[in-house]
Amino acid sequence: MPTVLYSVRPRSAGADNVSSHPPVNDLAIRVGTVNGSGSQSANLVLLRAINGMGIPCSGKNVFPSNIEGLPTWxxxxxxxxxxxxxRLDTPVLVCMNEQTAADDVRQLRPGSLCFFRSDFKEDLAKLRDDITFFPVPFAPLAEEAFPPVPTDKGYRDKLRKVVNMVYVGVVATACGIEMEEVRTAIRREFPGRKAKAAEINILAAEAGAAWAAANLPMDLPFKVERLDVTTGQVLIEGNKAAALGVLFGGASVLTWYPITPSSSLAEYAEGYLKAHRTLPDGKRTFSVIQAEDELAAVGMAVGAGWAGARSITATSGPGISLMTEFVGLAYFAEIPVVIVDVQRMGPSTGLPTRTNQGDVVKLHYLGHGDCRQIVLIPGSVAECFAFTIEALDLAQDLQTPIFVATDLDLGMNLWLSEPFAYPEKPLSRGKVLDAKALDELGQFERYRDVDGDGVCYRTLPGTEHPLAAYFTRGTGHNEKSGYSERPEDWKRNLDRLALKLNGARAKLPAPVAEHDVGAKIGLIAYGSTHPAMTEARDLLRECGILSGYCRLRALPVSEEVSAFVGKYERVYVVEQNRDGQVCSLLRSSLEGTLDDRLISVTHxxxxxxxxxxITNPILNWERTFSEHTTLTNGTGLPGESARGGDSSE
Amino acid sequence: MARDDTAVLVESPGRTTSLPTLAFQGLPSTLCKGCGHNSITSALIDACKSVGLDPYYTIKISGIGCSSKTPAYFLQYSHGFNALHGRMPSVATGALVANRTLTCIGVSGDGDTANIGLGQFKHACRRNVPVVYLIENNGCYGLTKGQFSATSDLHAHLRREAGEENVIPPFDLCLEAIAAGATYVARSFAGDRKQLLPLLKGALRHGGTAVLDIISPCVTFNDFSSSTKSWDWAKAHEEPIQEIGFVRQLPEIEVEQEAGTTTRVRLHDGSWITLRALSHSEHEVTNRAGAMRFLVESQERGEFLTGLMYVNPDRPDFVGLQEMCETPLSQLSDGDLRPQPDVLREIMAGI
Structure with missing residues (x-):
């Protein structure tokens, strides 16, 4: 069951009826269907039609861990x-699944619209009198548009899917979505050999539109109008964007093991690699291996990185656990490898189809002993693309595992973006010595810090030179990579790795900071939280609260973060995990007493x-804080009782 | 002109080089004196020299354990990687796709392969990853002081005659390898250099997964008289199934063997391995089902069979199946690895 999705929007303080000021181009639609009923096509058509009108939009699939039969939204x-x-308070609800319909209706705000199947056993309209209900004869309309074909054994199944396209027509007409854009989107959804299916679905959408025109009032609220501000932008999932990063980052070995929500990243990448990295003679410039588990997936990636390939693997939290031992080895043995973690909720099966930012700090410390890993954190699909490329280069430059931490929301949902920019830098090859260089140098020690930056030179197998070979090991080693248990060798190695990590900070994507003039509070967030932060800051401004905003894009955190925190009286660290992982990390790493200024906001x-x-807990804190300030005229922090939390819990 | 005994002629695609003998040697062993693993290392060095293996294009990968320390003791001109316990196969697989010109010697032990690494072992066999997979099998965990492994004999005793009894029967790793799809499966004994050498040479030239289960007595923890992994027991009970000779495909050696008593198998690189069955003339080495039946039956009879159990040189190896270009992936240029800007523009337009 979904959690309660109702919450007071500060924007409408004093007006809790969402239709009191019918907004144009401020639409949110929630469609409840049954998983596996073919509703995804219908939903994408609605989304693409809105996108076709040039209105900024997004689509989110809140789906169960199930192939067919369970509720999905x-x-x-x-x-x-x-x-x-x-958006929590979706004012337009489409109920196609009776199992969840009543619950979905209860969550609506007064003034919302609800379209539901007229063949439901329960009359939803009796549930509430502050909602406008429209029972729609979806099944008869679909059958009218797609009459029974006696020879077609699969007719009933097809009809079940066509029904969904009827609600597309109904909602389009109710909300002002242009039918021509709907038709274009349907043809796009059913291209090529599916053209016949496209025409049937167009008829179904038109049947819905005609019914709506004849039966719905013309002055319904919640309309959209053509805006044409998103011309040229693309709608894309983060996983597809990262897959393009695999392609353009010059990855040559991709290993993976299926796990939601990262599987589609590897599958998209394999498709792109086959299409664009196959030579005219049919030979490939890459290898994709579906391993027997995540242990093997990362083992193969580490072996490939060691032997000179640009290797990458993708997984999610439970897979990261299995990869941990190899990550520790790769950190100490200094082997380039990229690991993308598309985060999901919880352990084992947990909530595998729900989103979370619970792995971030685990990734940072992954391994055993004194490990500190580099984690890039994209906040948009464009960054999923760019950071995957960056990670492949950084792995070569720094000879270490590089993580890219996205999450299910960013990875599997559709986001609008400017087309991705072609990378400007050539591929990084890092410090690799070939036979000629070895001849010139006359010596080689694998773990000797020749340049003083903690990054040593390496050689690759297949180098024809007596000096080239070395023995890679997790055991203690000296500069020649010889076995060593000498305390000074172990410590020197650890200190050099720390030096390397410190030097890496400057090479990582820097935080992006913005500032309202006169702001007293700062906000810190990262990853898929970013779009909500943008909106939250506007909402806070409407409540008279100005803010600065710093979006972290990598761990270890940049030194700029201390300067940012130093500017504000209080800094809210917003993240999608229970314990405020990055807030804790900042508390332990900020300079001086700056950690006192941090307040954790979690979802x-x-x-x-x-x-x-974001805004609800911050407003609670700020309210308490201003009362406290008034009472004591001091600057003490709010008491624990006023601690902000996730109000939607 | 006197022959230079310290030079070894090595062959790689497109080149023949002469390398000093020391290229094939390694650091002094730190294993126990008399350890069977040292005998295997010594035989392996000779086998590599004998087939003219190019150390520059050879990688040595191991898991963790006594056996996995040995790559430091041979082929010092080759890159080596002492990886994780039981995970040698995945590292080898990745390295081999990264550079398809490499030959891989994987060194593992019984705990490393039969216990923690059974999954990766069987998947490597299933994929037919071209790795010479040596299992230095002493039937116990040497490096952690002698605990049972999954190849410890049923009713074996822990560490000494009066030690705790093992009540769980062992895996037969040759059987597991054949079942999983390995294409060169043999068993030998560390002390039987005459048999081990040709088996190693054949494995080095095989080209698919070549599993050698080499019984290697642990002189410290598993070398008492009742142990089947002891020197004495093995010497007394060993029953070789063939007399094996490895023959390079060189004109002067291509003489016909005695008809009817020999089986000739052509290996991946065109060389032949010649087998002569001694006590088991019924065993056809290319018959997979027969090999498995043979192993199960001999296991039931309590026989200690050594020799080449199964070979199939025709099954394509995993690296070949990747349909990769001739140039190793590790050496591709930017132009090969990153498509041009118009490709990105087209993809973006399509989205």
């Missing part, structure tokens, strides 16, 4: 102000974070 948001984060129920999940 799709959230579409269109916003003239460019807000594409999750962790598995749903994508919405602006209200």
């Amino acid at each position: 799709f959230h579409i948001r269109a916003s003239g102000r460019g807000y594409v984060a999750h 962790y129920n598995g749903t994508p974070i919405a602006a209200e999940n």
Whole structure:
């Protein structure tokens, strides 16, 4: 069951009826269907039609861990102000699944619209009198558009899917989505040999539109109008963006083991590699291996990185656990490898189809002993692309595992983006000595810090030179990579690795900071929280609270973060995990007493974070803080009782 | 002109080089004196020299354990990687796809392969990854002081005659290898250099997964009289199934063997391995089902069979199946690795 998705929007303080000021281009639609019923096509058509009208939009699939039969929801948001984060109070509900319909209706705000199947046993309209209900004869309309074909044994199954396209027509007409864009989107959804299916689905959508035109009032609220501000932008999932990063980052070995929500990343990447990295003679410039488990997936990637390939693997939290031993080895043996973690909720099966940022700090410390890993944290699909490329280069430059931490919301949902920019830098090859260089140098020691930056030179197997070979090991080693248990060798190695990590900070994607003039509070966030942060800052401004905002894009954190925190009285660290992992990390790493200024704001129920999940706790804190200040005229922090939390819990 | 005994002629695609003998040697062993693993290392060095293996294009990968320390003791001109316990196969697989010109010698032990690494072992066999997979099998965990492994004999005793009894029967790693799809499966004994050498040479030239289960007595923890992994027991009970000779495909050696008593198997690189069955003339070495039946039956009879159990040189190896270009992936240029800007533009337009 979904958690309660209702929360007060500060914006409408004093007006809790969402239709009191019918907004144009501020639309959110929630469609409840049954998993496996073919509703995904219909939802994508609605989304693409809105996108075709040039209105900023996003689509989120809130789906169960199930192939067929369990409830699933799709959230579409269109916003003239460019807000594409999750929205809690969707004013338009489409109920196609009776199992969840009553619950879905109870969560609506007064003034919302509800379209539901007229053949439900329960009359939803009796549940509430502050919602406008429209029972729609979806099945008869679908059958009218797609009459029975006696010879077609699969007719009933097809009809079940066509029904979904009827709600597309109904919602399009109710909300002002242009039918021509709907038709274009349907043809796009059913291309080539599916053209016949496209025409049937167009008829179904048109049947829904005609019914709506004849039966719905013309003055319904929640309309969209053509805006044409997103011309040229693309709708893409983070996993597909990262897959393109694999292609353009010059990855040559991709290993993986299926796990939601990262599987599609590897599958998209394999498709792109086959299409664009196959030579005219049919031979490939890459290898993709589906391993027997994540242990083997990362083992293969480490072996490939060691032998000179640009190797990458993708997984999610439970897979990271299995990869841990290899990551520790690769850190100490200094082997380049990239690991993408598309984070999901919880352990083992946990909530495998729900989103979370619970792995971030684990990734940073992954391994055994004194490990500190580099983690890149994309906050947009464009960064999923760019950071995957960057990670492949950094792995070569720094000879160490590089993590890219995305999450299910960013990875599997559709986000609007400018087309990705072609990488400007050539591929990094790092410090690799060939036979000619060895001849010139006359000596080689694998772990000797020749340049003083902690990054040593390496050689690759297949180098024809007596000096080239060395023995890679996890055991203690000296500069020649010889076995050593001498305390000074072990410590020198650790100190050099720390030096390397410190030097890496400057090479990592820097934090992005913005500042409202006069702001007293700062906000820190990272990853898929970013779109909600943008909206939350606007909402806070409407409540008279100005803010600065620093978006972290990598761990270890840049030294700039201390300077950012130093500017504000209080800094809220917003993240999608229970314990405020990055907030804790910052507390232990900020300079001086700056850690006193940090306040953790967390969201962790598995749903994508919405602006209200950020503004509600911050407003609570700020209210308490201003009362406290008034009473004591001091600067003490709010008491624990006023601690902000996730109000949607 | 006198022959230079310290030079070894090595062959790689497109080149023949002469390398000093020391290229094949390594550091002094730190294993126990008399350890069977040292005998294997010594035989392996000779086998590598004998087939003219190019150390520059050879990698040595191991798991963890006594056996896995040995790559430091041979082929010092080759890159080596002492990886994780039981995970040698995955590292080898990755390295081999990264550079398809490499030959891989994987060194493992019974705990490393039959216990913690059974999954990766069987998947490597299933994929037919071209690795010479040596299992230096002493039937116990030497490096952690003698605990049972999954190849410890049923009713074996822990560390000494009066030690705790093992009540669980062992894996037969040759059987597991054949079942999983390995294409060269042999068993030998560390002390039987005459048999081990040709088996190693054949494995080095095989080209698919070549598993050698080499019984290697642990002189410290498993070398008492009742142990089947002891020197004495093995010497007394060893029953070789063939007399094996490895023959390079060189004109002067291509003489016909005695018809009817020999089996000639052509290996991946065109060389032949010649087998002569001694006590088991019914064993056809290319018959997979027969090999498995043979192993199960001999196991039931309590026989200690050594020799080449199974070979199939025709099954494509995993690296070949990757359909990769001739140039190793590790040496591709930017132009090969990163498509041009118009490709990105087209993909973006399509999205």
